[in-house]
Amino acid sequence: MRRMVLSILVDNTAGVLSRVAGLFSRRGYNIDSLSVGETQDPAYSRMTVAVSGDNQILEQIEKQLNKLEDVKEVIELKDGDSVCRELILVKVLANPQQRQAVIAVADIFRAKIVDVSKESLMVELTGNQAKLDAFISLLEGYTIKEMVRTGLTGLERGSGDISDYLD
DSSP states (O other): OEEEEEEEEEEOOTTHHHHHHHHHHHHTOOEEEEEEEEOSSTTEEEEEEEEEEOHHHHHHHHHHHHHSTTEEEEEEOOBTTEEEEEEEEEEEEOOHHHHHHHHHHHHHTTOEEEEEOSSEEEEEEEEOHHHHHHHHHHTTTSEEEEEEEOOOEEEESSSOOGGGGOO
């Protein structure tokens, strides 16, 4: 099994997300991560999709995506040639005695404390998936009350932009 991160440039129209997600569900492919947002040109959105499978499945996914009318370009974001990040919010139960220890762990990862209550802290952290996973593993001694991850988003390195892919 190999993991692939795809950056998909699509028309910013109603139903595009449903059509792309439907392609995956109809074929029984799982989406590991999905994030979507408008680009600097409001006519287009960029989807970042992380998928896993053998080489044949990943090749098939890429071909099927390119067949969709709304899809303008599909680019694989390869390690080293791109920058991928994810955001995580973690609400950790921490009494006043535990609070400093949780803050110290957050400081190591350059995370931000975005909310404090008598019983908990909320931590915001941005980074690659390995960094986020390492942070979560260091919180194993504490109770994680809630956690949410945005999913990967990324761009190719260099000076190119989406206009390079449009006719």
